Each structure stands twice: as structure tokens, then as C-alpha cells.
Amino acid sequence: MQALDKAQEKQKPFFLYMAHYAIHTPIQPDMRFYQKYLDMGLPPVEAAYATLIEGMDKSLGDIMKYLDEKKLTDNTVILFMSDNGGLAAHTRAGKLHVQNFPLNSGKGSAYEGGVREPMIVRWPGVVKPNTRSDHYLMVEDFFPTILEIAGINQYETKQERDGISFLPLLTDQGMVQDRDIYWHYPHKWGPTGPGIGATSSIRSGDWKLVYYYATGKRELFNIPNDIGEKHDLSGEKPQVVKKLAKRLGNYLRSVDAQRPTLMATGKLAPWPDEVH
Missing domain, CATH: 3.30.1120.10 (Arylsulfatase, C-terminal domain)
Incomplete structure (x- = not known):
């Protein structure tokens, strides 16, 4: 929140990149939520895993609450995504490789359970709530997309740019260029x-x-x-x-x-x- 406060002090547009270490090994419980999941009957390791998910959710909720309080919500784009499929092998309880059902397997796998990620976008007045796209993207697409959202279209990069802006998907103006x-x-x-x-x-x-x-x-x-x-x-x-x-x-x-x-x-x- 301090980073957001500094941006507000300068009264300038801001870009906030927040990368959680959780959810990741070692699976250590967030004690704020641990007992709740134990009471649900989850094994200790799965209860701890669930607390990491809820802790991440809460931190995102805290940011969204801040935006509401500062009256920034309507002028802020939130992009939520992950970096790989969920852990479904070592350290998990119960039957392995099924935690990402209906996807097959999990982190480290070439199957969808290892390479498919969630992505959620909130952009008030632009992205229609409860809409869905099955078009596939890749993480390299975020760079040109964020720049285009910010109105930056003319720029040079030292390395070849691999990504393609998916702004047309967000604005319902068409599809991203087909590609392998x-x-x-x-x-x-x-x-x-x-x-x-x-x-x-x-x-x-x-x-x-x-x-x-x-x-x-x-x-x-x-x-x-x-x-x-x-x-x-x-x-x-x-x-x-x-x-x-x-x-x-x-x-x-x-x-x-x-x-x-x-x-x-x-x-x-x-x-x-x-x-x-």
C-alpha cells in the first residue's frame, strides 16, 4: 500500500506489479485461516495450501479496497494471472496429479494442468462483467497489452518482442492474431x-x-x-x-x-x- 500511497502523493498514473511468493513450496500455513480449514476436515498439508490461497485472495482484496477508498476503481485496470499450473505432485495429500481437475496433471507437466493458467481482468466501463474468452494467450502478451492500454503505441525494444497485444479481446473489438x-x-x-x-x-x-x-x-x-x-x-x-x-x-x-x-x-x- 505504501507504493500506492507514493503514487497518489505525486498525482501521477501508476503501474503496480505484485508477485506473491505464495502459493509455493514450502507449504506453510497462514495461521489467520488455518483452523478454519482443519475444521473442514482437510489434511494438514491441504489446509495449509488453502490458507495460502486465501491469503493471496485477501491481499488482492486489500488492494481493491484501497482503490475504492481512494476513488480510483473506475480508472484502474486489474490483470490477475498465474505463472504455471497448480502443484499436483510432491508434498500434496491424497491422490496425486488430480488437483487441477478437469485438467490433467500439474506444475512441471506439458499437459494443460501444468501450462494453463487462470486470468481475470477487471476494467470498469470497458470489460463487460461475466464475459469469457477461450482464446489462448501467453505471458509475453502482457507487455504490449499494458503499454497499449496506457496509450503507448510507438516504442522500441532492445530485444525482439514476442508478445501480441490482446487489447482487442478486452475491448470486444476482435480477436488476437492467430498464431502457434x-x-x-x-x-x-x-x-x-x-x-x-x-x-x-x-x-x-x-x-x-x-x-x-x-x-x-x-x-x-x-x-x-x-x-x-x-x-x-x-x-x-x-x-x-x-x-x-x-x-x-x-x-x-x-x-x-x-x-x-x-x-x-x-x-x-x-x-x-x-x-x-
Whole structure:
């Protein structure tokens, strides 16, 4: 709140970036809310996890209350998002990899449970309440979007800009430019589980292809029809697999992406479009 106070003292527009450490390991309870969740019958670790969520909610609520009190609400845009899917493996109680249901798996996974994030936007007088968009975005899109919201359209960047402004979505003026998006994780990450391992993926329209470097396996999903990624269509749609694998391989080569070395051969794992 002190940062907001300083902005008000100067009577200038402000940009506030608030990144919570929670919700993250180590899962330590916020004692303001802990007993409530224990009384609900949650295991201690899940009760602690729930307190972290409520603590984050409260801090956002405190900011919104401040905006109301200062009569800034109607002239402030709030963008709420996360950085990865929810934790669904180690340290969680009960059955693993189901905490993000109906999404499959969780943090560290190439499946939607690992890469799909929530996003909520409040912009009074512009974004209609209770509206929804299923158009996919990526975190790099926030940079050009925020600048365009602020009326900044002419600027230069030292590096190539990857993002595309999604202001047209917010103002109901059209769709964001169609494009493929990519994920590349050629490393080992902590626990094992569904979709966890050295992978590269591409989302193109309704289709998503996941490539596993260790096995050469390629999985194909139609996300709108199968958001839980339970039905691998690679055997039924070989031409779609071939097309997406080529796009994914071309992109990875264009950025000189790292690849893991296969222990059995000592050679680099093949690109997604080099397996058959």
C-alpha cells in the first residue's frame, strides 16, 4: 500500500506489479485461516495450501479496497494471472496429479494442468462483467497489452518482442492474431507424473502436440473437445501430427533450442519431426 500511497502523493498514473511468493513450496500455513480449514476436515498439508490461497485472495482484496477508498476503481485496470499450473505432485495429500481437475496433471507437466493458467481482468466501463474468452494467450502478451492500454503505441525494444497485444479481446473489438505457441522443456524436473519429462509442445488452433525426447513419442489432443487430454489422437490424425511436428521442429531449430542427450547412444535426441 505504501507504493500506492507514493503514487497518489505525486498525482501521477501508476503501474503496480505484485508477485506473491505464495502459493509455493514450502507449504506453510497462514495461521489467520488455518483452523478454519482443519475444521473442514482437510489434511494438514491441504489446509495449509488453502490458507495460502486465501491469503493471496485477501491481499488482492486489500488492494481493491484501497482503490475504492481512494476513488480510483473506475480508472484502474486489474490483470490477475498465474505463472504455471497448480502443484499436483510432491508434498500434496491424497491422490496425486488430480488437483487441477478437469485438467490433467500439474506444475512441471506439458499437459494443460501444468501450462494453463487462470486470468481475470477487471476494467470498469470497458470489460463487460461475466464475459469469457477461450482464446489462448501467453505471458509475453502482457507487455504490449499494458503499454497499449496506457496509450503507448510507438516504442522500441532492445530485444525482439514476442508478445501480441490482446487489447482487442478486452475491448470486444476482435480477436488476437492467430498464431502457434510453443513450450520447450528439455530437462528433468523433480517428480515424475503424467506429461512430466523432457518435452516440447505446440498449440495450433484447436490442436496440441506433445513430444517426449526420451521415447520419441508424440501425442495429439484436440483441446476444446478434450481439455483433460485423455484421448491421444495421434494414431487417427497422422497428417496433423506430421504438420505440427514440422512446425515445432522448425521453430526449435530457428532458436537453436537445447536438446537432451540420450544415455543409450550418447547422441542428441532427435527433433520432433525426425521421428517416425
